[in-house]
Amino acid sequence: MRIFLAMVIIGLAGCASSPVPPDWQFNAHGALKNSVTAYLVGNSKLADVEFSRVRKEIASTGRADLLARAELVRCAAQVASLEFGHCEPFQALIQDAAAEERAYADYLAGRWTGLDVALLPAQHRAVVAGADAALNGIDDPLARLVAAGALLQTGRLTPDGIAAAIQTASDQGWRRPLLAWLGVAVRRAEQLNDKEEISRLQRRIDLISGVGISVR
Numbered sequence: 001m002r003i004f005l006a007m008v009i010i011g012l013a014g015c016a017s018s019p020v021p022p023d024w025q026f027n028a029h030g031a032l033k034n035s036v037t038a039y040l041v042g043n044s045k046l047a048d049v050e051f052s053r054v055r056k057e058i059a060s061t062g063r064a065d066l067l068a069r070a071e072l073v074r075c076a077a078q079v080a081s082l083e084f085g086h087c088e089p090f091q092a093l094i095q096d097a098a099a100e101e102r103a104y105a106d107y108l109a110g111r112w113t114g115l116d117v118a119l120l121p122a123q124h125r126a127v128v129a130g131a132d133a134a135l136n137g138i139d140d141p142l143a144r145l146v147a148a149g150a151l152l153q154t155g156r157l158t159p160d161g162i163a164a165a166i167q168t169a170s171d172q173g174w175r176r177p178l179l180a181w182l183g184v185a186v187r188r189a190e191q192l193n194d195k196e197e198i199s200r201l202q203r204r205i206d207l208i209s210g211v212g213i214s215v216r
Contacts, residue, residue, distance in 0.1 A: 031050045036073065102119075
């Protein structure tokens, strides 16, 4: 998560006119972190509430470019969870976004033809160049999931990449992307008619979803 939040933090820090940053920067940073975390664990209501705070704090500056950057962070979390096509808020602000953010948005959407790779964060440049072989070289869990989601859209994600995404989401306890990636694995197992694997994956999905589990 730290890599994506850093995209916003760097921009916010650049706005400080004194050694002590104004309150809105701290408020926006905290709300953005809370929003992304809530989204990944599956708490959509809290994620929306916290992101409304982000918008309010940034709007007080009149900086559409910073709001575009924050929207892109949210979009990245959605791609990590395989919820594609939900980046309209960023698109509405794209005319005020920097070239780096525009390139990153294209990367997230799988629009890699003609993409200026040099504008992407270093770990994502490697993904464009080397497909999902570069996933394990990404230290940040959210960045790894985002890269896997982008690769899936381009049709370049291998079974090993799917397994890496599942493991990453599982290690972090992020229910939303974990369920999404397990769904991808189920569909692949169905294509292979691997009934044993389908059953194994479904047991994991049921556990996460609380199906058939009683607490005494």
